[in-house]
Amino acid sequence: MNLKRLFHALVLGGSALGAANCGGGTATEPPANAGTGTGSTTLLPDGGVPPSMPGMPGGGAPGW
């Protein structure tokens, strides 16, 4: 496997996409409280996310 090619495809490909969208074209304007974290509740399709529990793993396992 050529990991350098993977770096180009994932990191540089993704970065180019992000950079191309740096100005305008946003999905919505940020709500007034965006980024403050105050009183925000994260909703998931199943109805809600419970608070992080002590000892929760800090990262997602690759499925593969």
Add this chain to the structure above:
Amino acid sequence: MSSTSAGRPLQEVLAGAWAVRYRIETEASLRFGALARRLEGVGAPRALVDLADRASKDETRHAAHCERFFRALGGMHLSAITRVVEYAPRVLPERERLTYELVSQCCVAETQSTATLVTLLDAAETAELRTVLHELARDEVQHSRLGWAYLAWARSRMDFTFLGPLLPGMLAGSAGPEMFEPAAEDLDHPELLRQGVIPQSMRRSVYVETLQTVVFPGFETLGVDTADAKRWLDEKLARAPAPSA
């Protein structure tokens, strides 16, 4: 029926791997759906929101593939993940938590999945397996790109300093408890590779090489400090058993 050297039937090991994947894919579908809404909430570009929405649908399709392989191996009982919790420390503000979630899910987990899938694709024994692995690898490329695209978009809007010290915990969660332990015999059988499951010792080498060649350079390119992450990896490797010849 073929057996591993530990006596556990190979078929059972393979079915177990597809069952775990099914759970991870169902969880990822929920997670990407939630990320899409949160990206909308912070005014992220539509292209990123669309990528997250599409990823959520992709993961549902992937779960169906996993179920099919699981059933073909005689597997009976599967359970989907129906609730997910955030990986990010709750003390962080929303924007930082969202960033943590995207980095963890996309830049780390999906990048590692892509590398593993490409490795499996090279070794797959059957045309059916190759076709599915190809489809999955193609999708995972987009899921990984979402994280790198988000960092490129967000870097001028926020300070990533908070991320560096959190990377070791994120990587530890991603690697899981067995990654740097001696490989269990039944999970390290070379035949697994041709059947679509990466043997444990090989999994470690792919994981480490992908961190060193893709993930860490990616973070550095986008302004995320990797000193703590590299120190974490060095410590893990210093204590890990030597790879088998």
